[in-house]
Amino acid sequence: MRFEFYDMRILAPARWSRVRVRARAFTLVEMIVVVVVMAILTALVIPEMRGSLEDALLRASAREVVDACGIAQSRAVSLNQVHRIRFDPVTGHFQLERRVRGARGGGGFVRVRDVPDGHGQIDDRISVQSRPPGLEAGGEAEGADAPRPRGMQEGRESAPPMALVFHPDGTAEGDDIVLRDRSGFGLAVQVNPVTGRMRVTEVPRR
Numbered sequence: 001m002r003f004e005f006y007d008m009r010i011l012a013p014a015r016w017s018r019v020r021v022r023a024r025a026f027t028l029v030e031m032i033v034v035v036v037v038m039a040i041l042t043a044l045v046i047p048e049m050r051g052s053l054e055d056a057l058l059r060a061s062a063r064e065v066v067d068a069c070g071i072a073q074s075r076a077v078s079l080n081q082v083h084r085i086r087f088d089p090v091t092g093h094f095q096l097e098r099r100v101r102g103a104r105g106g107g108g109f110v111r112v113r114d115v116p117d118g119h120g121q122i123d124d125r126i127s128v129q130s131r132p133p134g135l136e137a138g139g140e141a142e143g144a145d146a147p148r149p150r151g152m153q154e155g156r157e158s159a160p161p162m163a164l165v166f167h168p169d170g171t172a173e174g175d176d177i178v179l180r181d182r183s184g185f186g187l188a189v190q191v192n193p194v195t196g197r198m199r200v201t202e203v204p205r206r
Contacts, residue, residue: 054125054181059200061122061179062187065094066198069164069189071118072096073196076166084109087162087177089129092122125182130162130175133190164191172196178203 026034065085072083075098082099086109096118097109112118122128164174172191180186186203 054183055185057123058126058179058181058185058187061126062189062200064120064122065177065179065189066200068094068096068118068120069166069191069198071115072164073166073170073172075112075115076168077170080168082165082167083112084163084165084174087128087130089127089162092124092126092128093119094122095119122179127180128162129178129180131178131188133174133176133193166196170196180206 068085072085075081075096076083079098081101084097084099085094086097087094096112096115098112100108100110162175162177164172164177166172171193173193174191177189178186179189180203184206186205188201188203190199190201191197192199
């Protein structure tokens, strides 16, 4: 038994030529539904994206501050000279300064200009505040009898407001620097008074 196959388009060309592909267009109702769905999705996604961007900006600002403080501590130890990072809460600018030898009291600091990473500008969407070290979310100190930083016990001047001071022996002092975004979420940049090391902790949303 032999089977033969034929191309139907060759046998009936006229019939195949009459076949037309019909493209179905969108109706007005369908287009309105699509636009409404897109608007709903946009309303849901944009706030999440905005929050993620502001969170990334906040954490990047905290890293910049930590990096600058690391430079200040390193220079204080290697040069045997007191250094500090001073903050301007109005402009958000922070800069590295060194103690002029022989100066006493709270003054006597000059800006260090030859260190590019020793200064920076915090984005204007981030607020800069200070708080006494040891305060938690409830605003209470961690124990009224907690020892003060060693530098203060030995008669050194306390750090001026909005400044972190690093000493040649590796110790440090200063208030916590609190950075907050526009939603109220914050990060606290804290310095260990004994080791001079920095850490960043989350601050509850206000």
